[in-house]
Amino acid sequence: MRLTHIKNLAVLLGTLLLPLTLSAQDTDEQATGDEQNEAAFQSWLTEFREDALARGISASTLDSVLPTIRQQRQAVQADRSQAEFVNTYERYLRRVNASRIEAGKDLMAEHGDMIREVSAGYGVQHRFVVAILGLESNYGSFPITEPLFSVIATLAFDGRRGEMFRNELYAALEIVDKGYATPEMMKSSWAGALGIVQFTPSSFLRLAVDHDGDGRIDLWTMGPDVIASVANYLSSTGWRDDQTWGREVSLPSGGEQSLPAPQSAGMTPEAQCRSFQSMGAWRPLNDWQQLGVRRADGSDLPTRNLPAALLIGDEGDDKGYLVYRNFCSIMRYNPAFRYALSVSLLADAIDDIRD
DSSP: OHHHHHHHHHHHHHHHHHHHHHHHHHHHHHHHHHHHHHHHHHHHHHHHHHHHHHTTOOHHHHHHHGGGOOOOHHHHHHHTSOHHHHSOHHHHGGGSOHHHHHHHHHHHHHHHHHHHHHHHHTTOOHHHHHHHHHHHHTTTTSOOOEEHHHHHHHHHHHOTTHHHHHHHHHHHHHHHHTTSSOGGGOEEOTTOOBTTTTBOHHHHHHHOOOTTOSSSOOOSSSSHHHHHHHHHHHHHTTOOTTSOOEEEEEOOTTHHHHSOOOGGGSBOOOGGGTTOGGGOOEEEHHHHHHTTOEETTSOOOOSSOOEEEEEEOSTTSOEEEEEOHHHHHHHHHSOOHHHHHHHHHHHHHHTTOOO
């Protein structure tokens, strides 16, 4: 009897210990996998260094930056779950809240003269510049603290968009190599975007502006360089300061199903809008009026016969938005409908513009 109990106890103990044994094995396999991954990453960095030298990046810059790079796996996770593409309109548009609106008004109260003057110099309404800063970094209050070079190198090594981030890594090194910023200044978000304006390094090189003429481009401190750089970005995409972004509209019964049409079914959109084919058909406002589309309050659309595309919100909410060419310029900043719509609605709220 006792022997039977002993055998049963042994079996029980073996069963209890089995998961521990497997867990230890899994841990060993994980450690081996991590070591192999790190070895591959270091080999990738070595190969990248040779390419960067061939592109003209100085050895001194590479020697100061590359040894500091560490893999940031959280950047990979963030890159694959961007809110602009996984959230509903209703959920994403919660970003246009009272707190963010009031913070934008406060920024205008503090720096309004400078913001208006600098934005106007680029032919861009100031409210859109301010709204972009609100969405990108909560007007500079959101902590931008991640090590840019580690983030971008990780995303380049990951491979999903490897070639794009490899080019961004070259651009980031060029920023340091040309003395625009020190390696310590190069802090970013998990997406590898720089400063208050959240420019990619390549956008920094093409569009960032030393507006105050102090010899450096400061995108980390709210000031003329920040405002000018965002305004210059929008201006470079064909922005029109005699137009707004569009407006919320009400749809006729069944409009969610009947109104969407491919881009080819409408007029040819302007150049900056053509690549956004999922925006559908562009039609003059008069045509949308005839199809039963009205302002959000039910009144007639404006009589200025601008070309517009119709964006449909979440299925079943009967919300739509007629958008103009400037909306496409905001999409050049971030190619997501929800993002551009949030910027547009926030811009109007900051300036108390009501349709």
